Structure formats: C-alpha cells, structure tokens
Amino acid sequence: MSKRICVYCSSSNILEEKYVKAAREFAEAASLLGYTIVCGGSVMGLMGVIIDTMIEKGSPVEGFIPGFMEDMEIHHKGIKQLGVVGTMSERKELLRQNSDVVIAFPGGLGTMEEFMETFTLKRLGQFDGTVILFNQDGFYDQLLSLFEHFVKNKFLNSNYRDSLVVVNSVEDLIVAVKNSKKERLEAKHYLPE
Numbered sequence: 001m002s003k004r005i006c007v008y009c010s011s012s013n014i015l016e017e018k019y020v021k022a023a024r025e026f027a028e029a030a031s032l033l034g035y036t037i038v039c040g041g042s043v044m045g046l047m048g049v050i051i052d053t054m055i056e057k058g059s060p061v062e063g064f065i066p067g068f069m070e071d072m073e074i075h076h077k078g079i080k081q082l083g084v085v086g087t088m089s090e091r092k093e094l095l096r097q098n099s100d101v102v103i104a105f106p107g108g109l110g111t112m113e114e115f116m117e118t119f120t121l122k123r124l125g126q127f128d129g130t131v132i133l134f135n136q137d138g139f140y141d142q143l144l145s146l147f148e149h150f151v152k153n154k155f156l157n158s159n160y161r162d163s164l165v166v167v168n169s170v171e172d173l174i175v176a177v178k179n180s181k182k183e184r185l186e187a188k189h190y191l192p193e
Helices: 017-032 045-056 067-071 088-096 109-123 141-152 158-163 170-179
Strands: 004-008 036-039 061-066 081-085 101-104 130-134 165-167
Touching: 004 088, 004 109, 017 045, 017 170, 036 045, 045 061, 061 067, 061 088, 081 088, 088 109, 101 109, 101 170, 109 130, 109 158, 130 170, 141 158, 165 170
Parallel strands: 004 036, 004 101, 036 061, 061 081, 101 130, 130 165
Antiparallel strands: none
16 A cells, blocks of 8 residues: 655765665665655755655655755755745645654754654644654664653653654664554543553
8 A cells, every 4th residue: 555654854965874775775665665755855865865766766755845945955856746835834744744654764953853743743643644763773762761761750651652663774664664554642642640
C-alpha cells in the first residue's frame, strides 16, 4: 500500500558520510516500496540527498518551502510538486497533512522543533500518523534521556513511549514504516499517572 512519509532532517551539507548513506538507503527503499516522500523541499543536507535519490528512482516527492527560503534559492529545483508558503508554521502543517508517517532523521534545531510539535500533537490526539525517531548511532540518546528525566520528575507521563517509535537502523526504520498504521490517540490517555 502506498504511504505518504513526511521526513524531518538536517539541512547541513557538512555531515559525516554515515548520515548521508543512511538517508540515501532509506530513500532507495522508500522508492522500491512505492512511497511518496513529503519534505521541506530544500536542496541542502539530508533533505537534498533524499530528494535526489527519489527523483533518480522516478518516485514521487512533494515539498513545501517558505517564500523567504525560495528567495535564498535553496529550494530543490527538481521537485515537480513544490508548494511555496508564507510561514514556517504553514509549512509544518502542510507537511503533516495526510501523512501516514513522520520520521525525524538526525538533525538540528529545525528538525527538533518540527519533531517536538508533531510528537506533541500525536499525544494530544491531533495527529493520527505514526511518529518515528531515527536514533542512528545513538544520535537521539540524550533526548530520550531527557524524556526519562521528565518522567522521573513527573513532568511527563511514562506512557509517552506508547506514541513514539524509536529505531536505530535503516532496516528497522523500513520495518517500522511498513508496519505503521494511523491511530488517533485520546488525550485523556495522557493524564498524570
């Protein structure tokens, strides 16, 4: 079954090769499985790698980019379906819309901000897709430790784990995407323990 996969990832062009390789391998697998990638539409970093790979394989990619980024000419000119929007907030909303899965690849502040908003919406019953954190080589270990710190101090219910899929390899990432299903959680499920 065709799925829409929203990808959040780094726009840095100076990453270690292992991150580039994983992004390329994921996009190749997504293409073989007939998935559509939805992303920020930039030519930079892991996003550019994923877009390039999907286009090379003749697979669908949709992008959304704010006008100020298009003005900076960092949009990927190979995307046929590229929407130019007014704000970053509008971009995030359109990226999530109708997506079956959202994946946070290793990234910086932008990736973190997108992931945290989507994860929060998932927990509040406002997003029904699967939220996946790609913890390549322990990249997000400290974030996961922070979540546990929140739980220990009663700022977060331990059931946050029920709404987040954490994987460590491209192989596990593909399996998680294949097994994903839309599910709207009830906000009451997240009352304090």
